[in-house]
Amino acid sequence: MSHDDPDRSKSSRAGTRRLIEQTPKALAGLAAISGVAYLAGSIYTKAYFSEFGASWILEEVPAATYFSQSWVPLLLMLYFGYLATTNLAMIGSQDDVTAGFQFKFSVALVRYGSWFVFALLVITPLLSTFGYVMSAIVLSIIGVVAILLLFSSALELLVVRFNTKGRLIDLSMTYIAFAVITAGLYVVPAQLGLNWARIDKQPTSSLLIVYLHSDAEKEYRLLFSVGERLYVFPAKFEGAYPPVQAAAIANVGFVPPER
Numbered sequence: 001m002s003h004d005d006p007d008r009s010k011s012s013r014a015g016t017r018r019l020i021e022q023t024p025k026a027l028a029g030l031a032a033i034s035g036v037a038y039l040a041g042s043i044y045t046k047a048y049f050s051e052f053g054a055s056w057i058l059e060e061v062p063a064a065t066y067f068s069q070s071w072v073p074l075l076l077m078l079y080f081g082y083l084a085t086t087n088l089a090m091i092g093s094q095d096d097v098t099a100g101f102q103f104k105f106s107v108a109l110v111r112y113g114s115w116f117v118f119a120l121l122v123i124t125p126l127l128s129t130f131g132y133v134m135s136a137i138v139l140s141i142i143g144v145v146a147i148l149l150l151f152s153s154a155l156e157l158l159v160v161r162f163n164t165k166g167r168l169i170d171l172s173m174t175y176i177a178f179a180v181i182t183a184g185l186y187v188v189p190a191q192l193g194l195n196w197a198r199i200d201k202q203p204t205s206s207l208l209i210v211y212l213h214s215d216a217e218k219e220y221r222l223l224f225s226v227g228e229r230l231y232v233f234p235a236k237f238e239g240a241y242p243p244v245q246a247a248a249i250a251n252v253g254f255v256p257p258e259r
Helices: 004-051 055-060 063-068 071-090 094-099 101-129 133-163 172-200
Strands: 209-212 215-226 229-234 245-248
Touching (some): 004 063, 055 215, 101 172
Antiparallel strands (some): 209 215
């Protein structure tokens, strides 16, 4: 047996022990993030259907739909959270944690990123109010990424502060960051849902065109489906809200009927 074998075995056991210690934290974080994803998805879905004047559809929306509306933020939060927690788990020295580039970058991001996200949360609804739909959507998407970066950085500072003995780290901006993130978790998905609904109501909407056997003279657009029911609205309508109606899937065709 070579001299390196005992060291390699000891290192392997240490790595396994570290992984076991981090698993409960990872599971707790995953549960918390899943809850946030569900909340964001529900806010997006409610804002989307409200813009169609069809909030009554929410009674039929399954819980899985809320998650499907927020899978991209969920994956990004997991990714950045993984980077932050893995970095902290692998570094054993206090000086290495606070002197590293990643920690300094996180401090700068929390200090200045909070105000950047706050500005986005103010500008986006203003653009939406004045009818700049695409600009509001672009800023909302930027806001999603900014919130995720801010969240991972603030989390890193918080973990370092309570796991580093004898070193004081100012958490005042971290608390402000979490307050901004909390507001963003409502404003950003609500604005995304509202403005995507406005695009889907336009004649150039990308929603699927369908035809009702009971009203073959009109083109309809498919808004939502659940089980054997489809929710459709006329492709051309008057007023602010289209007349959304439920239709059995047997009454819906996807090709133009023969005249």
